[in-house]
Amino acid sequence: MTQSLHDTALELFRCAIDRADPAAAVRAHLATQPLAPLEGEGRRIVIAVGKAAVPMMRAALATLPEAPATALAITNPENQADLAGAEVITGAHPVPDQTSAAAGARALDLLKNLSPQDQVLMLISGGGSALMVAPAPGLTLTDKAAVNEMLLASGLDINRMNLIRQNLSQLKGGGLCRAAAPARVTALILSDVIGDDLRAIASGPTVDPLGTAQDARALLQDQGLWRTLPDTVQTHLSEAGAAHETPVAQNILIGSNRFSLEAMRDRAEALGWQVPELIADLTGDVTEAxxxxxxxxxxxxxxxxxxxxxxxxxxxxxTGTGRGGRNQELALRVAQAADGLDGDWVFLSGGTDGRDGPTDAAGGLVTPQTWAEIAQAGADPEALLNNNDSYAALQAADALVSIGGTGTNVADVQILLRRPA
Structure with missing residues (x-):
């Protein structure tokens, strides 16, 4: 254990990111658990949606035994790339627009008139909910945008928001499976959701919905939100008939925050560190975290x-006007309490996508000396923290973690290495 704590923390962080590599995860799964052979004149259609759509599609095309009949990748403009053998289009994120609607229409078009011999492979990653949208019949993208704005200001948790969104969509909440029926659907899923509820990842296009239109209407009425909805949305939720049964898809999780934590644990133990129970639910306000x-x-x-x-x-x-992100502020708050923690230690908090807030840093890596080093550099760490200016504070102590975009996202990881002084 001669490696410095600083270097070990960075190695474990990189290990978490590598385990969430979308292309590697697709290759590994298809190599060990190949898709069932096509039957008769069956066709294979591959659709990738999400911020990791391009690398996931590239890996699938390189691993599948034969080229699919059709391959479509839907991603955000920043991640768009030419891909031999596949059509690559973009939607908008985090707020869907007409490009997102065009992407949803294209996906639905590919799923028309499939047979039981056909096979659909879905490659799903975070961001898919906004990048590919298809409003329910009678609704417009403007209607959905108005509802989404209302939901974001409502204080409802993500599951209750998704219950409503799914009932306004042709694709969310198992809609993709219903559109593809009677073809067989397999989904390889990279989770950006803590707890890995498949219904929440890209709003669950290949899993059962969270509830019915009647459930969504009752929730909105109970929360006093019903009359704030556009008239078209009220009509749709009031007149929706019985829910259509969602065909069963094979949904396979190939990457997640938990998987990355386990990869870090295995590497840390190989390096001689004792790892107590993994803490996989560090959520809520950074002060409490x-x-x-x-x-x-x-x-x-x-x-x-x-x-x-x-x-x-x-x-x-x-509460302030500074610049930073949740990982940087969490690291800075741990540094603030350094006097209360004995021994030799480092703490790293970073986003697995390589981006933390509106900055070029993934997070921060602090030591018992960081708080004092900020002051020694001529900055006031307390004032910077109170102004939510964690980027400037950590930059003053050379404590930022900057690794660039990683091409994946399984939320955040934190590492605290501690050994006797």
Whole structure:
């Protein structure tokens, strides 16, 4: 264990990112669990949707035993790339627009008139919900945008918002499977959702919906939101008939925050670190998350090297005008409490997509000296923290983690390495 704590933390962070590599995950799965052979004159259609659509499609095309009849990748403009053997189009994220609607229409067109001998391979990653949209009959993209704006301001949790969104869509909540019927559907899924609820990833195009139109209407009425809806949406939810049964798809999780935590654990143990229980639900406000991290550190054994590994996605309460992100602020808050943590330690918090907030950093890596080093550089760490200016604070102490875009996203990971002084 001669490697520095700083370098070990960065190695474990890279390990988490590598495990979430979308292309590697697709290749590994298809190599060990190939798709069933096509029957008769059956065709194979491959549709990839999400921010990782291009690398996932590239890996599938290179791994499948024969070229698919049709291959479509739907991604965001920043990740668009030419791909031999596939059509690549873009939608908008995080707010869908007409390009998203065109992408949804293109996907639905490919799923028309399939037979039981046909096979659909879906490659799903985060962002798919906005990149590919298809409003339910009678609704427009403007209607859906108005509902989405209302939901984001409503305080409803993500599952209840998705219940409503799914009932306004032809694709969400199993809609893709219904459109593809009677063809067989297999979905390889890279999760950006803590807890890996498949119904929430890209709003669950290949899984059962969260509820019916009647459930959505009752929720909106109970929350006092019904009369804020466009008239067309009220009519749609009131007149929707019985829910159509969703054909069963084979849904396979090939990458997630939990998988990345397990990869970090295996590497840390190979390097000689003791790893207590993985903490896979570090969510909520960064202030509370920092308290939780420090509590775990205080309760860990003091007589041996320990690696505390966390995963999740925190939130920041913005009260200032500074620049930063949830991972940078979490790291800075842990640095603030350095006096209360004995031993030699480092703490890293980073986004697996390589981007934290509106900055070029993935997060921060702090030590017992970081808070003092910010002050020594002529900055006021307390004032910067109060202004949500974690980027400037960490930059002053050379404590930013900057690795560039990674091409994947399985939320955030945190690493606290601690050994006796």
């Amino acid at each position: 920092a308290t939780r991290v420090l509590a775990a550190a205080h309760s860990a054994p003091m007589d041996r090297p320990v690696a505390l590994l966390f995963g999740g996605e925190t939130t920041v309460r913005l």
